[in-house]
Amino acid sequence: xxxxxxxxxxxxxxxxxxxxxxxxxxxxxxxxxxxxxxxxxxxxxxxxxxxxxxxxxxxxxxxxxxxxxxxxxxxxxxxxxxxxxxxxxxxxxxxxxxxxxxxxxxxxxxxxxxxxxxxxxxxxxxxxxxxxxxxxxxxxxxxxxxxxxxxxxxxxxxxxxxxxxxxxxxxxxxxxxxxxxxxxxxxxxxxxxxxxxxxxxxxxxxxxxxxxxxxxxxxxxxxxxxxxxxxxxxxxxxxxxxxxxxxxxxxxxxxxxxxxxxxxxxxxxxxxxxxxxxxxxxxxxxxxxxxxxxxxxxxxxxxxxxxxxxxxxxxxxxxxxxxxxxxxxxxxxxxxxxxxxxxxxxxxxxxxxxxxxxxxxxxxxxxxxxxxxxxxxxxxxxxxxxxxxxxxxxxxxxxxxxx
Amino acid sequence: xxxxxxxxxxxxxxxxxxxxxxxxxxxxxxxxxxxxxxxxxxxxxxxxxxxxxxxxxxxxxxxxxxxxxxxxxxxxxxxxxxxxxxxxxxxxxxxxxxxxxxxxxxxxxxxxxxxxxxxxxxxxxxxxxxx
Ligand SMILES: C[S@@+](CC[C@H](N)C(=O)[O-])C[C@H]1O[C@@H](n2cnc3c(N)ncnc32)[C@H](O)[C@@H]1O
Ligand SMILES: [Zn+2]
Numbered sequence: 001x002x003x004x005x006x007x008x009x010x011x012x013x014x015x016x017x018x019x020x021x022x023x024x025x026x027x028x029x030x031x032x033x034x035x036x037x038x039x040x041x042x043x044x045x046x047x048x049x050x051x052x053x054x055x056x057x058x059x060x061x062x063x064x065x066x067x068x069x070x071x072x073x074x075x076x077x078x079x080x081x082x083x084x085x086x087x088x089x090x091x092x093x094x095x096x097x098x099x100x101x102x103x104x105x106x107x108x109x110x111x112x113x114x115x116x117x118x119x120x121x122x123x124x125x126x127x128x129x130x131x132x133x134x135x136x137x138x139x140x141x142x143x144x145x146x147x148x149x150x151x152x153x154x155x156x157x158x159x160x161x162x163x164x165x166x167x168x169x170x171x172x173x174x175x176x177x178x179x180x181x182x183x184x185x186x187x188x189x190x191x192x193x194x195x196x197x198x199x200x201x202x203x204x205x206x207x208x209x210x211x212x213x214x215x216x217x218x219x220x221x222x223x224x225x226x227x228x229x230x231x232x233x234x235x236x237x238x239x240x241x242x243x244x245x246x247x248x249x250x251x252x253x254x255x256x257x258x259x260x261x262x263x264x265x266x267x268x269x270x271x272x273x274x275x276x277x278x279x280x281x282x283x284x285x286x287x288x289x290x291x292x293x294x295x296x297x298x299x300x301x302x303x304x305x306x307x308x309x310x311x312x313x314x315x316x317x318x319x320x321x322x323x324x325x326x327x328x329x330x331x332x333x334x335x336x337x338x339x340x341x342x343x344x345x346x347x348x349x350x351x352x353x354x355x356x357x358x359x360x361x362x363x364x365x366x367x368x369x370x371x372x373x374x375x376x377x378x379x380x381x382x383x384x385x386x387x388x389x390x391x392x393x394x395x396x397x398x399x400x401x402x403x
Numbered sequence: 404x405x406x407x408x409x410x411x412x413x414x415x416x417x418x419x420x421x422x423x424x425x426x427x428x429x430x431x432x433x434x435x436x437x438x439x440x441x442x443x444x445x446x447x448x449x450x451x452x453x454x455x456x457x458x459x460x461x462x463x464x465x466x467x468x469x470x471x472x473x474x475x476x477x478x479x480x481x482x483x484x485x486x487x488x489x490x491x492x493x494x495x496x497x498x499x500x501x502x503x504x505x506x507x508x509x510x511x512x513x514x515x516x517x518x519x520x521x522x523x524x525x526x527x528x529x530x531x532x533x534x
Contacts, residue, residue: 178445201446203408205527212524231441234500235408239527243534245415245518247426251453271534279532290530293519297528 009114010075011132013038023138028198030142030167036110036134045090048131052094060094063135067099068107071136077115077128087111091133108136141167144197147227150190154226155218157188157211161258161328165355165364166194169256172351172366173326175200179253180234182318184241184311187211189220191256196224196232200254207268207299209238240270242302242310248317255315258328259307267307272298304333308342312367316346319369324350331361345379346370404525407499409462410454414511415518415527416534424513427458430466431517433507442496444488448481451495463498471498 012032016022019037026035039059040052052060070088072079079087088111098107113128148163150156161169169191175181177199183191186204188211195202204220206212212220224233239245260267277298281289289295308329315325325347331354332338341352347367355362412428419425456475463471481492508517509525516533519526 177443178449180446180450201443201450203411207528209524209526209528213522231443231500235404235523237404237408237525237527239415240529243415243417243527243529245412245428245527247411247413248420249411249453251411251450253449270529270531272531274531277531281530281532290533295530298531 008117009130010117011112011114011130013041019137026138026140028171029140030145030164030171032140033142034139035137036112036132037137039109039133039135041130041132043130045087045131048133049090049093052133059135060096063098063107064096065098066106067101067104068096068109069100069102069105070109070111072111072113074113074128075115076117077113077126079113110134110136148193148197153223155188155214155220155223156190159258160188161190161194163190163194166190167197168353169326169328169364170194170198170200172353172364173200173254173256173324175254180251181254181256182246182252183256184244184314185257185259186220186236187258188214189223189236191258192220192233193223193227193229195254195256196229197227199232201232201234203234204236205239205244206236207238207240207270212236212238241307241314242269243271244314246314246318248314250318250320250323252318252323253320254324254326255311255319256326257311259304259311261304261330267302267304268299269302269307270297270299272300274298305339305342312342312344312347315367316344316369321369321371323369325365325367325369327365327367329363329365331363341365345377345381346372346375404504404520404523405500406459406462406502406504407450407454409509410459410499412509412525414513414516415529416511416514416516419511419513422513425511427455427462428509428511428518430462430504431508431510433466433520434505435466436503436505436523437497437501438503440496440500442488442493443500444481444492447492447495447499448478450499451475451478451481454499459498468498468502 016025022035026032039056040048042048042051070091072084072087091111096107110133112132112134114130114132115128116126145164145167148167150160150163173181173195175195175198179200181192181195181200181202183202183204186192186206189204192202192204214220214222220236221233224230283289283292290297311327312325319325329339341349341363346369348370349365350368351366353364355364409427413420414425414428454475460471476491476495481489483489503523504520505523507520509520510517
């Protein structure tokens with residue numbers, strides 16, 4: 001996300017210990033498409049060919065006898081077939097001795113042309129601004145994105161998280177086999193499904209029982225069945241984050257969530273302040289109201305910022321050392337006032353990703369649970385107690401104007 | 404609801420959290436179901452140190468399940484010499500992951516409040532006077 005945004009390019013050069021770790025890394029990557037060993041780069045083809053000689057002669061001599069092929073990639077640009085052949089043939093100077101083989105190439109060479117991502121300019125008029133020669137190592141995990149596409153999922157709602165972003169979130173949460181990951185606002189279960197895709201066992205809860213139970217056999221669990229992930233589904237239960245039954249022990253490897261956004265959605269928690277509800281309520285016929293099967297517990301408005309603080313508190317209390325909290329939040333509230341990134345002494349921010357829309361944007365925050373010995377004991381936990389006030393509007397007073 | 408989940412749950416009332424009697428919650432009128440699932444040795448191994456064995460033992464007893472050993476199995480008891488699953492691992496999988504409470508109640512021994520489980524889903528929402 002941020003990478004392509006700041007670099008204005010779909011390419012990124014990284015330094016890794018080995019080609020083996022490059023392949024492993026990419027197999028988990030959702031946002032990249034492939035990874036190549038860099039053999040050379042330059043602004044012109046002459047510069048590229050020189051760079052390949054000076055940088056990679058030794059590597060290439062190892063590959064010289066392998067069956068090989070060339071591919072030209074001109075993403076966002078166009079080349080005629082004749083021009084393509086001309087470009088590829090200009091690499092004859094490498095004197096590769098192996099067979100040319102489209103099917104069984106062991107040396108898979110790619111010429112990558114980097115065109116401007118400026119979509120306002122017409123395609124064909126622009127020349128590539130940079131060129132790379134790479135040896136293809138492996139493709140990414142991106143091919144699973146359409147597998148989890150919400151359009152093909154049997155049980156979704158208007159707030160289900162897009163499959164690509166849910167998979168990215170699961171990556172940032174370090175979901176792997178053996179781990180246990182929790183979503184306190186599980187809704188239709190998009191995050192737990194994505195974490196289970198990477199092999200983690202998952203548990204979720206939501207204040208709205210209907211979202212978990214679904215209807216007509218379509219529910220959170222049936223989504224796991226649809227993808228053959230039942231064995232990784234621990235449970236879902238109905239609960240309010242501010243009155244959670246979960247034990248405050250260090251038993252979770254990760255927490256992933258997209259909390260309800262205060263003002264517009266009318267964020268609610270348990271506990272109506274009405275005086276007549278402060279003692280056990282009896283129905284007209286004398287039965288106890290809350291013991292009836294159709295009982296709906298009364299709720300009250302709550303502040304979004306207090307909810308974010310509650311999430312950080314539970315993450316600090318329940319994550320193991322190095323466990324991750326991944327949380328989505330809007331960048332600004334409905335009045336366009338920027339929301340501060342919440343902080344906790346036991347949690348260190350490891351990344352902030354921004355997704356921009358036309359009129360608003362949201363952030364994906366990732367925190368790392370610090371081992372207790374690394375926590376700054378002098379840091380004061382600043383809680384935003386906003387408990388008086390009746391409506392969500394009154395409770396959500398924001399301090400900083402967005403710039 | 405799987406028995407493993409019970410290991411992570413206590414009463415939802417804030418007033419009960421500090422009381423030892425609020426954990427574990429006690430199954431009442433529980434209808435058990437065995438659901439066959441693929442075994443996940445890596446997960447059992449990771450989660451076992453986070454299981455309160457005493458609580459697991461008393462829950463099993465209350466549910467009339469075969470009694471568990473006095474102490475939790477160690478990691479070395481989960482795999483045989485060839486790295487394959489031992490009977491102990493299989494039994495843990497059956498107990499923690501395959502044994503589920505399809506319906507019933509969960510009682511807090513501290514305040515006496517009962518939480519309903521229906522179709523395997525427990526409901527921890529509280530009326531206002533208990534919040
Ligand atoms: C933005 S949605 C999350 C959607 C979910 N990620 C999905 O993929 O379906 C927020 C969810 O939080 C739930 N919620 C609202 N207030 C809550 C509370 N106090 N405690 C727990 N869940 C709550 C809502 O019922 C809703 O399902
Ligand atoms: Zn209680």
